[in-house]
Amino acid sequence: MSEKTSSKLERILASGNLAVTSECGPPRGTDPEAIIEKANLIKDYVDAINITDNQTSVTRMCSLAACIRLKLMGLEPVLQMVTRDRNRIALQSDILGAASFDINNMLCLSGDHQSFGDCAAGQNVHDLDSMQLLQLVRKMRDEGKFLGGDEIKRPPKMFVGAAANPFADPFEIRVPRLAKKVAAGAEFIQTQCIYNLDKFEKWMEGVRERGLHEKVHILAGVTPFKSAGMARYMKNRVPGMDVPDDVVKRMADTPKEKQAEEGINICVESIQRLKEVEGVHGFHVMAIEWEEKVPGIIERTGLYPRPEV
Amino acid sequence: MIVAERKPIDEIIEKIKDYNKILLLGCNECVTVCEAGGKKEVGVLASALRMYFLNKGKEILIDEITLERQCDHEYLEEIRDRIDQYDAVLSLACGVGVQFMADKYLSTPVYPGVNTCFLGATEKRGLWTERCQACGQCILASTGGICPISRCAKRVLNGPCGGSTNGKCELSKELDCAWQLIIDRLKAMDRLDDYEKLADIKDWSSDRAGGPRKVVREDVQE
Known part of the structure; x- marks a missing residue:
């Protein structure tokens, strides 16, 4: 896995260090301070910051503009891009725009269905799917060509990633599905939030059996619970999420005023255990509207200070 | 087949309430199979509309015809000699039939009585699902x-x-x-x-x- 871009995230992963990424959701308005404040809370503790793309299909400031804000702060953004809202013209155009600001990382996603958001009556596009978006970015970068075959002047140099959910059904195709994303061009993977560590480790066994851990950098996704209510919500309401009963119980058995702290403890313990899993090359810490907790989690897990590469 | 679903009666009434002579036109194909716009549904809707307008004290003529197909010139021609007797046509065919009607009878207003939903199959009576x-x-x-x-x-x-x-x-x-x-x-x-x-x-x-x-x-x- 030799370096192909100017991405700091790629450089850290190539150096063999565990990478740490986190994410910020852009505001539902035009105030750039919202993104700047969030980024300032975490910037010294992570290598790169994902900017979500209208997550849960709720209309927000565009990911690209928020990524440019991070670049202006001298930070390393990961541009999340979903195929729900853009056809192949818009996708390619946004990729060029992002690359013109030297945004060097991109995460290719299909996106939540629009019926979950504030525009349930809207159309979705899905001209490409997430795997085909991976192929598209790799073609633009590696061949220097548009999908239509024309040459790109100064092709985009993106380090390309995808999501993986080891917990979605059916489990038997979870490893083949990762293989497919790798074949499509994924160079790093950020996983769904991991609460069922046994199942994740079983998935990683399958990943290693096929040697996929040597072809793609897997960043394990973690999200601290703020409360027992959040744990129950994630278990029961969020599609594709696997929260074991004992984890929900641990949160529920904790007095209310200590639940937030216990949520952080679970997150820290998860990272400690996952650090030992062969093939896990880093962590993606998704502290949803709780960015101020990221530094503590990173410090407690021995991932601070971040390496200079 | 094309699967359709009858529009709510209030929406239909709102569209036709100012006319006096209506032709309610069914179709013997897909919409008959999905029980939205065949001869039976034409009869049921015609009765409901007559009842509604009778209660409102409005005299209205509603004639019922169900063609073999509304998406075929041959069958749609069958009403040519009668079409001028009506102020408007309420078609229970799919969107294809409604448009064929509009193409053919340029000066006659035509209103859709069903929402055309999808290409699908009958899972069981009363349940149709999309397939294409x-x-x-x-x-x-x-x-x-x-x-x-x-x-x-x-x-x-x-x-x-x-x-x-x-x-x-x-x-x-x-x-x-x-x-x-x-x-x-x-x-x-x-x-x-x-x-x-x-x-x-x-x-x-x-x-x-x-x-x-x-x-x-x-x-x-x-």
Whole structure:
């Protein structure tokens, strides 16, 4: 896995260090301070910051503009891009725009269905799917060509990633599905939030059996619970999420005023255990509207200070 | 077949309330099978409308005719000598029939009495489900005979997405995940290895995206 871009995230992963990424959701308005404040809370503790793309299909400031804000702060953004809202013209155009600001990382996603958001009556596009978006970015970068075959002047140099959910059904195709994303061009993977560590480790066994851990950098996704209510919500309401009963119980058995702290403890313990899993090359810490907790989690897990590469 | 569903009666009344002579026109094809616009439904709707206007003290003539097909010149011609007797036509055919009617009888207002929903199948009486979006480039050969374009809410060609849970779609526990069905089929046929073949980026120009479509068969034209 030799370096192909100017991405700091790629450089850290190539150096063999565990990478740490986190994410910020852009505001539902035009105030750039919202993104700047969030980024300032975490910037010294992570290598790169994902900017979500209208997550849960709720209309927000565009990911690209928020990524440019991070670049202006001298930070390393990961541009999340979903195929729900853009056809192949818009996708390619946004990729060029992002690359013109030297945004060097991109995460290719299909996106939540629009019926979950504030525009349930809207159309979705899905001209490409997430795997085909991976192929598209790799073609633009590696061949220097548009999908239509024309040459790109100064092709985009993106380090390309995808999501993986080891917990979605059916489990038997979870490893083949990762293989497919790798074949499509994924160079790093950020996983769904991991609460069922046994199942994740079983998935990683399958990943290693096929040697996929040597072809793609897997960043394990973690999200601290703020409360027992959040744990129950994630278990029961969020599609594709696997929260074991004992984890929900641990949160529920904790007095209310200590639940937030216990949520952080679970997150820290998860990272400690996952650090030992062969093939896990880093962590993606998704502290949803709780960015101020990221530094503590990173410090407690021995991932601070971040390496200079 | 084309699956349709009758519009709410209030919406229909709102459209036709100012006319005095209405032709209620059914179709003996798809909308009969899906019980939205055949002879029986024409009768039921005509009675309901007559009752409504009678209660309102309005005299209105509602005649009932159900054609063999409304998407065919031959059958639609059958009403040519009567069409001028009516102020408007309320068609219970699919959108194709309504438009054919509008094309043919230029000066007669025509209103749709059904919402045309999708290309689908009868699962059982009273339950019709979508099976095809007429994309014009059938990919069923590579998806185990299950269509992800019509049956996956995100029409992902390399699925399933992360929202698939217990074989169901993230949209609803009632809705099968198309990719679970595809995988089940591939497994049953001992072709699960096919799952890892990446689906090509699709050419949507034969779909709605390419503009109104037509099929031309010169060999059968007269």
